[in-house]
Structure formats: C-alpha cells, structure tokens
Amino acid sequence: MRKKELEKFKKLLQEERKRILQNALRMADRKVTIDSDDVPDIVDLAASDLNLNLNVEIRERERHLLGKIDSALQKIDEGSFGVCEECGERIGTARLEARPVTGLCIKCKEEQEELEKRSGARRGDQEDVRFPIKPIVSDN
Numbered sequence: 292m293r294k295k296e297l298e299k300f301k302k303l304l305q306e307e308r309k310r311i312l313q314n315a316l317r318m319a320d321r322k323v324t325i326d327s328d329d330v331p332d333i334v335d336l337a338a339s340d341l342n343l344n345l346n347v348e349i350r351e352r353e354r355h356l357l358g359k360i361d362s363a364l365q366k367i368d369e370g371s372f373g374v375c376e377e378c379g380e381r382i383g384t385a386r387l388e389a390r391p392v393t394g395l396c397i398k399c400k401e402e403q404e405e406l407e408k409r410s411g412a413r414r415g416d417q418e419d420v421r422f423p424i425k426p427i428v429s430d431n
Contacts, residue, residue, distance in 0.1 A: 292373045296384070300391050301367050308360045311353045318346060359392035375399050 366372035373382050377399040386397055395403065 292381075297367055297372060300372065300387065301364065304360050304363050304367075304391055308357060308364075311357055311360075315350065315353060318350060356392065362394070363392045377403075 363372060366374075373384075373387055374380070375382055375396040376394040378396065380396050380398075382393060382396045386393060393400070
C-alpha cells in the first residue's frame, strides 16, 4: 500500500480514536447510578435502568472498537496494514475505506460468517479471538 494511502487511513483511525475517547469522557461525567428517590415511579425507574444498560453496552462496544483501532494503527506502523490475517492476501481498498479496522479480506470474512451461521456462533465471536485487543463492535 502506498505511503499516502497509509497516512490517510492512519489519520482516519486517529480521528475516530479521539472521538471515541472524547465521548467516553463525556459519558463518564454523567451520573451513572440510579437513585430510586430521584425516580417518581416504577416505569421511570425501568426506563432509567434501561438507559443505564444501554450506556454500558455502548461503552463496551466503544472499548472493543478502540482495541481494533489500536491494532490497525499498530499494523500501519509495522507495515502489515491491509493484509488479511487469515489468508495473507491484500484487503481491497474499498473494504478498508468502509471498515478500516478490518483484519479480514471480503472472502475470508464471508467464510467466517458462513461458519458462524452453521455453528450458531454469535456474530463477531470468531473474529474477536483474532484480535488481541480490548475492543468494540464486530467487523461489519
């Protein structure tokens, strides 16, 4: 991959990393506990609890994505960005533009999804094993 393309992806990944970290700081500043004295009735309490659970899920997904971003940035530094972790072939530019944190070419990703479908695995379980990360969102 050309240096100019690598720099473009590096900048994109760094900007996304910064956005996620800023969002995490904003969320950390918010009150994350539910005080039943502050909630007028059981419906409001349930809604508050649901909102809290949603925030936790969002934070977990962002943590997962940060790991994938860090992994992609490390690959850029090592010179292995854009190479499929499974088959070693080059990952297409269009795929990288759509999903710069991906570690799989489209063919290997499709094979992985088919295997997951047949085995009943949840989406992303197989690929998560490949990322030695602290990550968030499944690939595609």
